[in-house]
Amino acid sequence: MAAFSTAAVVFNDKTSLNAGLRYENTKTNLTSLSGEELVNRHYGDFFPTVQLARKMGENSQTTFSYGRRITRPTFNQMAPFVIFSDRYTLFAGNINILPTYTNNLKVDYSFKSLIVSAQYSHDKNAIAAFQPTLDEETNTTFLKTENIDQIQTISILFAFPLQLTSWWEMQNNLTANFQRANSVLNDEAYEVDQKSVQVITTNTFTLPKKYTIELVGYYNSPTINGYFNWLSRGFVNLGIKKDFEKAGVLRLSCNDIFETTQWRWKSFEGSNIGFSGRYKFDKRVFMATYTYKFGNNKVKGTRSRSVGSQAEQRRVSN
Numbered sequence: 001m002a003a004f005s006t007a008a009v010v011f012n013d014k015t016s017l018n019a020g021l022r023y024e025n026t027k028t029n030l031t032s033l034s035g036e037e038l039v040n041r042h043y044g045d046f047f048p049t050v051q052l053a054r055k056m057g058e059n060s061q062t063t064f065s066y067g068r069r070i071t072r073p074t075f076n077q078m079a080p081f082v083i084f085s086d087r088y089t090l091f092a093g094n095i096n097i098l099p100t101y102t103n104n105l106k107v108d109y110s111f112k113s114l115i116v117s118a119q120y121s122h123d124k125n126a127i128a129a130f131q132p133t134l135d136e137e138t139n140t141t142f143l144k145t146e147n148i149d150q151i152q153t154i155s156i157l158f159a160f161p162l163q164l165t166s167w168w169e170m171q172n173n174l175t176a177n178f179q180r181a182n183s184v185l186n187d188e189a190y191e192v193d194q195k196s197v198q199v200i201t202t203n204t205f206t207l208p209k210k211y212t213i214e215l216v217g218y219y220n221s222p223t224i225n226g227y228f229n230w231l232s233r234g235f236v237n238l239g240i241k242k243d244f245e246k247a248g249v250l251r252l253s254c255n256d257i258f259e260t261t262q263w264r265w266k267s268f269e270g271s272n273i274g275f276s277g278r279y280k281f282d283k284r285v286f287m288a289t290y291t292y293k294f295g296n297n298k299v300k301g302t303r304s305r306s307v308g309s310q311a312e313q314r315r316v317s318n
Contacts, residue, residue, distance in 0.1 A: 001025045014055040016144050022047045024070065030078060030095065038095045039078060045070065045101075065151040071100040073127060077145040085143075091130075092146045098125045117157040126151045126181075128226030130265070132275045135184055141275075148226045149183040167207060173200040179224045186227075188272050194229065196221045210243035228275055231264040248292035 004022035025044035031037050039186065051065040076093065083091040106119040114119045131146035155177050162170040175198040182191045205213040219234035239253040261282060267275035 002267065016053050018049075018051045018053075019182075020049045020246070026072060026099075028072075028078075028184065038080065043099075060109070063106075063108040063110075065104075065106045065108075067104050067106075069104070070101050071102065071127060073099060073145065074096040077127065077129070078094075085314070089141050089143065092144045094146065097127065097145050098147050100125050100127050100147075112163050115159040116157075117155075119155045119157070121153045123148070123151040123153075123299075125149070126226075131185060132228075132267070132273050134273055141273075146185060146226060147183075148181055151179060151181045151224065152180045167205060169204045169206075171202045171204075174198070177223070178304055181224050183226065186272050190227070190248075190268065190271065192224060194224045195224065196223045210245065212243075213243040214239040214241075216307050227273075228265050228267040231266060233260065233262060235261045235262065244273055248290060251287075251289040253289075254284065254288045256282065259284050286310050 002022060002024045004020060006018065006020040009017040010018075023044065023046050026042070028039055028041045029037070030039035046149070047068045049065070049067040049069065051063060053059050053061060053063045078095055079093040079096050079218075080095055081091075081093050085091060101124045102121055104116065104119065104121045105253070109116045113301075130143045130144050130150050133142045133144065134280045135142065140169060155175055158172075158174045160172055162172065164170060177196045177198070179196070180191070181194075181196045184190070199218070201217050203215040203217075207213065214237075216237040216239075217234070218236075220230075221232050222229045224230075235256045236258055237253070237255050238257055239251065241252075244250065259280075262278055262280045264278045265276060267273055268302040
């Protein structure tokens with residue numbers, strides 16, 4: 001259940017304020033088929049948001065914002081299921097997982113199509129998937145979702161388009177992150193720092209004879225996920241469009257051309273458990289789509305005719 005209220009204040013033609021307060025109340029109950037109560041949790045809290053915007057000129061604006069939010073664990077993260085990856089590796093749920101509370105401060109500056117953003121966030125009880133715990137007697141590793149005591153993140157974002165030629169347009173997003181995580185797992189207290197970058201670039205080529213090519217590239221350097229790092233990953237997607245005008249539109253596309261969209265992970269140096277792996281969710285896919293519009297847009301709509309009684313028409317409609 002939730003209730004919220006918002007307010008907007010315009011101080012003058014350059015400065016405005018938006019503020020809100022939301023109260024959320026959550027009740028979570030998880031029971032086994034035998035009737036055993038596994039989770040019975042009831043909690044509520046307030047979540048304020050504030051945004052102050054100031055126009056700096058005709059084409060520029062600066063925005064300051066603060067917000068507090070909650071991320072609740074999903075059913076699959078909580079339910080005590082077990083999935084065997086192999087004889088000694090099991091995926092399992094965690095009935096003790098708690099929601100994450102995040103405080104976020106952000107400053108945005110925009111000038112025409114250029115956006116620069118700086119952000120600081122603090123996550124308490126951050127939810128991290130696939131955290132390893134080892135049963136030494138059976139040599140079995142359990143991969144469960146666990147809470148990380150706290151994660152602090154500083155981010156700087158640059159988003160800008162580039163018109164390189166009359167036929168080549170780029171849209172670029174560059175994000176630099178600094179993360180620090182503190183927690184305890186496997187009776188081991190750890191504090192780790194990680195610098196990372198994320199790059200997304202979309203290239204659109206408008207060619208003669210109604211051809212359009214779109215090339216998308218994505219790269220993400222290693223990032224923290226609790227007890228281990230997600231290693232670098234990325235992909236390249238390609239799309240080609242041919243507009244035949246009255247004869248329709250043909251689209252050809254291929255996602256993940258080099259099949260590099262893989263989740264790879266490795267535990268931190270010096271940790272009690274050496275933990276690494278690789279998993280690929282999707283295969284490379286080629287797709288062809290042809291679209292053709294039937295009919296004539298210039299033909300006026302015909303007047304509807306009355307067929308049958310009004311009561312019968314209502315019965316069919318219902």
